[in-house]
Amino acid sequence: MELKDLSGIPRVVLHPVEYEFASAMGDAWDDNWLVIAGEVTAKEQKWSFRHPSLVIDEAIEIAEWFERVANRREAPTGLRGNGGIEPSLAFTEPNLAFSVKSYGEDTAVVRVHFSLEALPPNHRGPATDQIARYTFSVELEIPFTDALGAATTWRKELAVLPRR
Template identity: 30%
Template sequence: MALELRASHGHSLRLDIVGYQFPDGTVDSLNWLLIRFTVQVPGQEPWTKVDPSLETGELLSLARWFENMGTVDMRGPRPGYHFLEPNLSFSLVPVKGGKRRLRVHFDAESRPPWAPPRGQGAHSTAWVEFPLEEVDPKAMARWAHEEHARFPAREPPWD
């Protein structure tokens, strides 16, 4: 199952969880998941990358963030969700007219080849975004829950 987002202005994103980074498990990477990003922005070639970008437990936190992103107060700092690895993150950004957009950031090993040089601050300069009214937070949360069921946290065999 994939998470697919498309914006009327031409941005698209597909996230697939390929599997555990090390299917047999190791001490330091037992629960890291390989994520395939497929990204399209107008005027650029589609870009695909596979990278270990999040752990199994982070999927549940991401599901909760997706469930609540429509009700986040935009008066404070830019609300976002960041994983332990900086490759992928999500944020909500205000736009004119009191609307908001979901922005998906790519950084570190997951920066696309067309991205401008990395900027300063907490968020990457490589991103795609989607008007909040064009995404379904409940479906996004369902995807994260279903993927967590497919790839649950694994306990070390030596416990």
């Protein structure tokens, strides 16, 4: 799934690439963890990551979230008390999250939040676990058609990694 700002940058690419554990072990939770690969270009930063980040049911929620955005059914979120932004879609493993900043006539400004292993390298380090989660995000203004396209692409990519 590729998200690209109307200006071309920032750009966020996310792909579910494989199960964390190649062989199912009979544990419905552990058997369904997905490794997510990401490539991010934002302002003067470019980085990538590859880490177990979502279980399949959480991954499906991403497609549903983008469909809600495309139909203006996802409420914009603002600042939290600690200065971070409250994501409207967050997961068990706090590497990724999503929120809407605002809506235009036929666009949405979405935020992709990064934390822990998904942070840019210059934001990682021993103190990473101690900082407030989701204080680092990338904002992208995308057309509603791109939000629907992201949902469709994400579902297709997930189809090769069914629930085990």
